[in-house]
Amino acid sequence: MMNCTQLGNISQEPRLNTTTAGTVVLNFSVASNDRRQGKDAPPIFMQWSLFGKQAEGLHPFLYKGMKILVHGRLQMNHWVGQDGQSRQGLQGMANGVELLSPKRADSGPPPDDQGPPMDGGEAPPAQRQAPTNTQPGQRPPPRQAARAPAQPADPQYDPPPDF
Numbered sequence: 001m002m003n004c005t006q007l008g009n010i011s012q013e014p015r016l017n018t019t020t021a022g023t024v025v026l027n028f029s030v031a032s033n034d035r036r037q038g039k040d041a042p043p044i045f046m047q048w049s050l051f052g053k054q055a056e057g058l059h060p061f062l063y064k065g066m067k068i069l070v071h072g073r074l075q076m077n078h079w080v081g082q083d084g085q086s087r088q089g090l091q092g093m094a095n096g097v098e099l100l101s102p103k104r105a106d107s108g109p110p111p112d113d114q115g116p117p118m119d120g121g122e123a124p125p126a127q128r129q130a131p132t133n134t135q136p137g138q139r140p141p142p143r144q145a146a147r148a149p150a151q152p153a154d155p156q157y158d159p160p161p162d163f
Contacts, residue, residue, distance in 0.1 A: 002074040004092055006046055007067075007100075008032035014062045016055065026055035028062060030070060048072065048092040061103055069098040 014028035028050075031043040048070055050058065062068070072094040081087045 004046075004070075004072055004074050006030050006032055006048075006070045006092065008043075008046075010062060010064050010066045010068060011043075011045060013064050014059060016059045023051055024053075024055050026050040026059050026062075030068065046090070046092055048094045050094040050097065054097075058097060061099060062097075065101075067100040069100060070094050071096040071098075 008030040009032075011029045011031040014026055017025045017027065019025060026049065027047065029045055029047050031045050033039075033043050034041050070092065072092045074090050075093050076088060077091050078086065078088045
């Protein structure tokens, strides 16, 4: 197995497809430049495929021109071209993708909270700002982790001894 990591820009809009077996596939192309060969060197284009839930979740965030880092393995594909000639080529099967460009304003799922209620009621707890006792230029105090309330002991449950 040949592992591969490619840093580059998405060269075409990513395409989300479904196989006949029902598996979701995200196909995209990444272009990279080899800086060692100078600015006039042609870019290296690589076709990548990402499968399953990862493909579904990532698709809304990818766009043409976005800088990404792709990790995966290389696979040799064989096919017969329209001219009847046997052809072969390398394709990447992605295991992971890191997004290095900021996301577009129109990409991704809509946010969960849409602002305070229109009826003038109180905003949900997640939208309320906690008062801070800091001066301008100072860092706010660290947040305290929320703790679960203590549960009464169950008389039928005997926890294992500590080791």
